[in-house]
Amino acid sequence: MKTRAPHRRSRVRTAAVAALGVALTMASLTACQDDDKDDANASPSQSSSTDSGDSGDSDGAAEEGEDGTEDAAGDDTEGDGNVSVDPGAADDEESGGEPEATQPEAGEEPREVSSEEAAEFPPCAEGGVELKVTPVERPINHMLLTVTNTGDETCAAYHAPLLRLGEDAQAPAPRNEDSKPQSVIVLDPGQVAYAGLLTSDASGDSGEGHTIDSLGVTLTDRDDQPTGGQIDVPLPGGEIHVDDAAQVTYWQSSLDNALY
Template sequence: MSAFTARPRTRLFAAATVALAALSLTACNDKMGVQDEGVANPTSSTVGTPAPSGTKTGGAGQTSGSTGSTGSTGSTGSTSGGSSTGNSSGTGGSTGSGGTKTSGGSGSGTSASGSVPCNGANTKVTAQPVSRPINHMLLTVTNTGSKTCDLYYYPAVNFDDAQSVPPVMKDSQPQAVTTLTPGQSGYAGVALAGGDNGTGTNGRTAKSLSVYFFDRDNNSISPAATPALPTKGVYVDDSLKVTYWLSDAQDALTY
């Protein structure tokens, strides 16, 4: 072989040797921990928690709505724009999970009995002085209307257009409101004067009487009743007091 032919082959062998050395160096660097920054670590990714059974989930800020059983006209919660609304029940339906019920419909402000406050228009009122106890008078209220009426609190009596009404005897308060069905009567006692001989102050003879009623909220209501007094009138003084409305006449005269 000539010297001219050996030199090119020597150069080619040298180039191949350099290339193999470069490949060996790259493999060595990889084993020392050099990594590609563009590859994400699969163990560091966030794994979403599965939603509980029976709920709907959506975008950020969403509140899951219950999809429990609904009534016949109810509808389940809907998801829209990243938010969710809960079940909406129809009349009489029940919603929610775990057996929770939500009643449908709306109530009425009228009592089940359909009663109304007693007043001077739906009642007849009489005022009768009694011999015992002395200086007392019995008020009798009879329901003349077609509906049950309630006698709230006590009668606000006014003799001869007095500037004020007498106080109530607090110990006469009943446990429940006196209620009158059509034709039924209620009662209140009136202590006209103090002492057996009417020794209270500012005694006078009254010739007329107005009886005012109250509603449930203790507001005076119209019209008033104007029962007749005896022709000679009745003697009253500043010790004048009344009882609450009661269902028994004898109870009304014990105070």
């Protein structure tokens, strides 16, 4: 028994050594595999880092481009703004003069003043006005006469216009005295006054009437005297029908008052 014990110990040691060698080999293989995995994982990271650097450069370029675009847009905004500029304003500023006063907008009602206040202004007269006559649907058998101040200064539209209905008319058309205002219409440049013209009686009680192909208008001054020559006003369609009921209103500040 004593002679066999050493052999058993030798076999046990040999087995232990062999097992230790296998364990070391496995550990080495595992370490290699871990290294390979680390290398594999490191590659995307490095690639991502590289791409990130490139992206940063691109972003910087984009930011620079955006800054340039904003600057350009700013220049364009200053040059092509929607605010309209009066060409004469710059000249006025450079010369040190004052800009010209703007005229009232079309359609703005004129002022109604006392006869004393109106005396401060010249009467509206031929050469500084534009006259026009247009048909209206309501009231029937009516037309609208307008006078526009086309001059550079305020004028007063006194009383009612003197109308010559046709070349053969012996006297001005009668005035509608019920339309006489208590004040005088004052027109700033560009403003309009209105007068209503009744052409004929709708009932037919004023006779058959006749057709005219011309209309002469004369404006008056404060004393109801002509301020100038007769102004020929074109008729719609070249002619209109009138009878003995024809009459004209005094100048009014609004269209509604003229077509009562």
